[in-house]
Amino acid sequence: MVKIPDEVFNAINNEKNPKILATVDANGDPHAIQAGSIRAPSNEMMIVGAILMKRTGKNLEAMKKDGKTASFLVLDGPKSYEVRCTVGDFVTSGPMFDAMSEKLKQMGMTLKGVWTFMPVEVWNQSASMEAGTKMV
Numbered sequence: 850m851v852k853i854p855d856e857v858f859n860a861i862n863n864e865k866n867p868k869i870l871a872t873v874d875a876n877g878d879p880h881a882i883q884a885g886s887i888r889a890p891s892n893e894m895m896i897v898g899a900i901l902m903k904r905t906g907k908n909l910e911a912m913k914k915d916g917k918t919a920s921f922l923v924l925d926g927p928k929s930y931e932v933r934c935t936v937g938d939f940v941t942s943g944p945m946f947d948a949m950s951e952k953l954k955q956m957g958m959t960l961k962g963v964w965t966f967m968p969v970e971v972w973n974q975s976a977s978m979e980a981g982t983k984m985v
Contacts, residue, residue, distance in 0.1 A: 850935075851969060851970065851971065852892040852893055852968075852985065853889055853892045853932060853971055854971060854984055854985060856928075857930045857971055860923045860924075860925035861921075861923050862888055863925065866923060866924055867883060867924045868883065868921060868922070869882065869884075869922040869924075870884050870887060870897055870905065870919060871920040872904075872905055873912065874908050880905060882902075882905055884897050884898070886898030886900065886949060886953070890945065893968065894937075894965060895932060895965075895966040895967075895968060896949075896964065896965055896966065897963070897964050897966075898953060898962075899939070899960070899961045899962045899964060900953065900959065900960060900961065909936050909939075910939075912936050913935075913937070917936070918934060918935055918969060919933070919934050919935075919936055919966060920934075921966075922974065927975060927976055927977070928973075928975040928977075929973075929974045929976075930971060930972065930973060930974060930984070931970075931974045932968050932970075932971050932972075933970040933971075933972075934966035934967055934968050935966065935967050936966060937966055939963070939964055939965075940962060940965060941962045941963075945963055945965075946960065946963050949963055970983060970985070971985045972984060
């Protein structure tokens with residue numbers, strides 16, 4: 850596990866920044882979604898709320914079992930970052946679930962659970978000479 854650098858942590862937690870979660874199915878076929886609930890509660894964890902996740906949820910279950918990594922792409926203006934993570938638990942109660950559930954209820958959405966992730970690599974994917982550089 851690695852610590853997400855502060856500039857990436859801040860980009861993840863900026864609600865205005867688009868964030869993409871990429872998974873693979875049992876055949877290795879990629880699947881990507883944009884999710885507004887992607888956050889980093891600490892520099893050592895990322896989370897995403899399961900609201901409408903159908904294929905993604907199935908993929909995450911299989912990826913956790915097989916030890917495969919998921920990939921997040923975070924866009925921050927001209928900068929972008931990829932955070933590769935191991936798949937953690939699917940949380941359906943507790944403070945993290947309650948906080949996200951309350952926020953989503955205000956937007957008319959129902960939370961089914963919160964997936965947790967532990968970062969293993971962070972890459973700079975900005976449109977610059979730093980593109981493709983491993984940060985940690």
